[in-house]
Structure formats: C-alpha cells, structure tokens
Amino acid sequence: MIWWTAGLHAASGIVALLFAREVGQSFRRRRAPSSLCWFVALVLFALTALADAAAAVVGWTPWLYRLWYVGAAWLVAAFGAGTAYLVLPRPWAHAILGLLAAVGLAMLGVAAATPVDLAALAGGGPVGGEGWTDATVRVFSPLLTIPGSLLLLGGAVASWWRTRHPYALWLVAGTLVLASGGSLTRLGAPVVLPVANLLGVWLLYRGHRLAREAHRSRDDDAGVGHPAGAA
Numbered sequence: 059m060i061w062w063t064a065g066l067h068a069a070s071g072i073v074a075l076l077f078a079r080e081v082g083q084s085f086r087r088r089r090a091p092s093s094l095c096w097f098v099a100l101v102l103f104a105l106t107a108l109a110d111a112a113a114a115v116v117g118w119t120p121w122l123y124r125l126w127y128v129g130a131a132w133l134v135a136a137f138g139a140g141t142a143y144l145v146l147p148r149p150w151a152h153a154i155l156g157l158l159a160a161v162g163l164a165m166l167g168v169a170a171a172t173p174v175d176l177a178a179l180a181g182g183g184p185v186g187g188e189g190w191t192d193a194t195v196r197v198f199s200p201l202l203t204i205p206g207s208l209l210l211l212g213g214a215v216a217s218w219w220r221t222r223h224p225y226a227l228w229l230v231a232g233t234l235v236l237a238s239g240g241s242l243t244r245l246g247a248p249v250v251l252p253v254a255n256l257l258g259v260w261l262l263y264r265g266h267r268l269a270r271e272a273h274r275s276r277d278d279d280a281g282v283g284h285p286a287g288a289a
Contacts, residue, residue: 064114066252071107077263084270091151095140101211102133107255113202120174123189128169131202134161138206140160141213158202165198207237214265223272228265232258274278 073285085093098237107128118126135158142151173191211233218226239254 059288063249063252064111066256067107067111067114070252070255071104073256073259074104074107077172077259077266078104080266092140092143093153093157094157094188095136095143099133099136099140099255102129102136106130106133110252110255116175118174118179118185118189120176123174123179123185124169127187127189127199128162128166131165131199134206134210135202136206138209142211144209145213145216154205155274158177158205161198161201165195165202168198169195207233211237217269221272223268225265225268225272228261228268232263234263235261 074287075230078097081093081097081100083091085097106126106129109122109129113122117244139151139155139158146154169190172195174189175191176189178187179189187193187199190196211230214226214233216221218230235254236258239251239258
C-alpha cells in the first residue's frame with residue numbers, strides 16, 4: 059500500500075512536470091502573466107506531490123512538511139491568479155496577484171518560524187495542518203486556497219458559458235476532483251487523495267491542451283483572445 063500510494067503521488071508529480079514544461083514553453087513565446095502563474099503552480103504541484111511520495115516511504119521531516127503545506131496552498135493561489143489574468147481586466151488581475159503574494163509570503167515566514175510536531179505526522183500518510191505546534195500557520199491556508207479555487211473554477215465556468223467549448227468542462231472537472239480529494243482526506247478518507255491528485259491534474263492538463271487548440275483555431279478564424287485554461 060505504501061509503494062502504491064507513493065507511486066500515485068510520483069505519477070502526479072510527473073504529469074505536473076510535463077504540464078509545466080508546455081506552459082513554460084508558452085511563457086517563453088508570449089511572456090503572458092497567466093502562463094507564468096500556471097507554470098509556478100505546476101512546479102509547486104510537482105514538488106508537493108513528490109514530497110507526498112517521499113513521506114509515504116520514509117516519513118515526514120520538518121522541512122518536507124513545510125514544503126508540502128506551504129507549497130500546496132501557494133499552488134492553488136497561483137492557479138487562481140493565472141486564471142484571473144485570462145478572464146479579468148489586467149488591473150484586477152494585478153491586484154489579485156499582489157494580495158495573494160502578500161498572504162503567501164506572510165505564510166512562508168510564519169511557517170519557517172513555527173516548529174513541526176513530527177509525532178502528529180507519524181505514519182507518513184496524507185495529512186493536513188495537524189503537524190503545526192502553533193495553529194497560526196493554518197489560518198493562512200484558506201486565505202490562499204479558497205480564492206484560488208474559486209478563481210480557477212469560476213474562470214473555467216465562465217469560459218464554458220462564453221464559448222460552450224468542451225475544454226472548459228475538463229478544467230471544471232479537474233478543479234472539482236482536486237478539491238474533492240482534499241475535502242475527503244479531511245473527512246477521514248485519505249486513500250482518495252493520491253488518486254484524486256493524479257486524476258485532477260490529468261484533467262487540467264487535458265483541458266489545457268484542448269484550450270490551446272481552441273485558441274489556435276479562433277486565432278486562425280478571427281484573431282480573438284485567449285480562452286481560460288490556455289495559459
């Protein structure tokens with residue numbers, strides 16, 4: 059079971075890295091803020107997935123836990139900020155990115171200074187915020203994950219409403235699957251998390267590729283702007 063869990067987490071990390079590679083190439087070509095935000099989100103997704111894989115095999119360490127906890131919150135915020143650049147006016151997206159970045163940096167500082175209770179993390183399985191000796195760190199997570207998730211999901215829904223293109227439904231499904239994995243883990247079903255992470259990131263990857271194809275087709279036909287998800 060340990061190796062199965064670790065393998066699923068590692069597979070999620072690999073998919074995220076492949077996804078990040080494509081988004082990074084897009085950023086080098088176009089220098090779009092949305093691509094940069096999504097690239098950061100996917101690199102963080104890969105790092106947290108690999109941290110999960112390592113913890114499943116060798117257990118948590120203080121810095122591995124810090125990487126996982128902070129990275130998991132940051133990546134959702136980065137996905138949301140990237141989506142904001144695709145669906146909102148640029149000044150609004152700048153403001154959202156600035157606010158999320160400020161909260162994220164504050165979270166990093168508090169997490170670096172807060173001791174980790176390794177006894178609470180014994181077993182190396184999926185965890186939440188129970189590893190912190192001071193609950194202050196946990197206050198920051200929803201300030202990043204809730205707006206990030208709403209922006210990502212809202213952007214996908216808005217794109218579907220505007221275009222009726224199937225790629226948006228893949229993005230909606232990916233967002234919901236990823237969110238459900240974390241929710242079910244907190245409700246006592248941690249076995250779902252590695253499966254949800256792998257399926258969720260694959261759905262986002264598939265939706266992104268379909269969005270890029272839609273964008274190229276629309277550019278050829280009418281020269282119009284980016285659909286959400288084509289970071």
